[in-house]
Amino acid sequence: MTNWAKKRERKIEVKARAAEPSHMFRHCRVIGCNKPARAGTEDGLDTYFCRTHSDHYSRHGSPYKRSYTAKELTPYRKTAMAWLEANAADKWVINAVERVETLYRAAGPHVEAFRLRGLSPEARAKAAWARLRRAAVDPRRVVVAALAVEMVIRDDPQAETKTEFKRVQAAKLIHKMSSGTHKRWESGIGVTELHVYPRSRGRVLRHIGTDLYGACELLVHHSTLLPVRARQSDSDETAGMEG
Structure with a gap:
């Protein structure tokens, strides 16, 4: 199987897993956030944070601390x-x-x-x-x-x-x-x-x-x-x- 075919299959597999919510991850790990972790929705595989805090973590290196200006x-x-x-x-x-x-x-x-x-x-x-x-x-x-x-x-x-x-x-x-x-x-x-x-x-x-x-x-x-x-x-x- 060629490399691009493996990547395509992997992409399809991950997309399918992300679209299947797991009820084990109902809460974002950030204190005070009432949203479910992304793995608990149809929006990703992150078992720790909701979409908002996951994006913040990706951009700033912390799920709650902003970057310095x-x-x-x-x-x-x-x-x-x-x-x-x-x-x-x-x-x-x-x-x-x-x-x-x-x-x-x-x-x-x-x-x-x-x-x-x-x-x-x-x-x-x-x-x-x-x-x-x-x-x-x-x-x-x-x-x-x-x-x-x-x-x-x-x-x-x-x-x-x-x-x-x-x-x-x-x-x-x-x-x-x-x-x-x-x-x-x-x-x-x-x-x-x-x-x-x-x-x-x-x-x-x-x-x-x-x-x-x-x-x-x-x-x-x-x-x-x-x-x-x-x-x-x-x-x-x-x-x-x-x-």
Whole structure:
């Protein structure tokens, strides 16, 4: 059986299972939500969350905590960049920047944003790194994303400190830096423009976040920019990290 035939059969099977509600999953796991989990409806296989909280979890890395806004993150990003510039000779800074450059080189060929359809989440994540490389984005800006997220979580009185949330928050910054595909051409009827932006959600963000924290983990652990409490929190969660 060909690969595409297997994928088609798998898609049909999953669709059939999703359309068959299970009465075992009557409640969303988020406290205060009275909706059933998606597996308890005809709308999916998620046994933990309703559609609303499942989508929120996919986009933000938490079923209830929202993403930090650009206004909230900007002061931390500026502080982190100033610190990186002042500590450019630090071995952990050099290590993190070189690892990000390695991510650029290992990302493979550049793929236009409108050609991502059908690619796996991992391949889409690599495409994001390739777009950063093509745009010549300073690797330090990528490192800053991880440091800024660590700092804003440190100062948040209602912080979500789970590793996945950190990764997704940092990945959203990276995803925004990588932008999309922008083309402009002239024809007989005038100027035509094309702007395509990849969707910032799901497993793609998890892959980008994993790559980023893999590159910056030593800097995050040893950085004097972060207090001992923040570094210890990150170390305590290492056992629960996803691959």
